Amino acid sequence: MAAPVIKHDVFQAIADPTRRSVLQLLARNDMPIVAISENFPLSRTAINKHLHILSDAGLVSSRRIGRETRYSLHPEPLAELKDWLAFFETYWEDRLSLLKEFVENDTNPQ
Structure with a gap:
């Protein structure tokens, strides 16, 4: 049995100050997780979890460019x-x- 897909709402997604900061970074330009992580005292795993929540809320998307995954803001x-x-x-x-x-x-x- 597959795990249920949990969708986060916008309010829940922006409730965390780290996620709000990630959105501000991505408002400037698309970034890979390595560059995003450099701005926080958190592990890449922790930043990845934040990006996952933002993605579930439709606020960010990711796309693969070569060996790198770049994240972009979707403010809609x-x-x-x-x-x-x-x-x-x-x-x-x-x-x-x-x-x-x-x-x-x-x-x-x-």
Whole structure:
């Protein structure tokens, strides 16, 4: 019996700071795992696990070039995160407006 395929969602994939850093590296250019690993105090095995989670979420892809596997960023799934955050943007704008009004009224008593 084959092991079940676990798909990670975008939110779970970016929850880890190392994975967020990997995405930032790949935003600059495609990289092999050796080059990615040089940026972290982790083993290549650990970086490979992070890349696997990012790949399962659709945020990175890999392609073989000769003997090397290069990883590239696919930011499209981040739109889900952007949409989710946009929902709360008006909440924060309202709160910041209220705070601004409070501060201005507090410093300028009438």
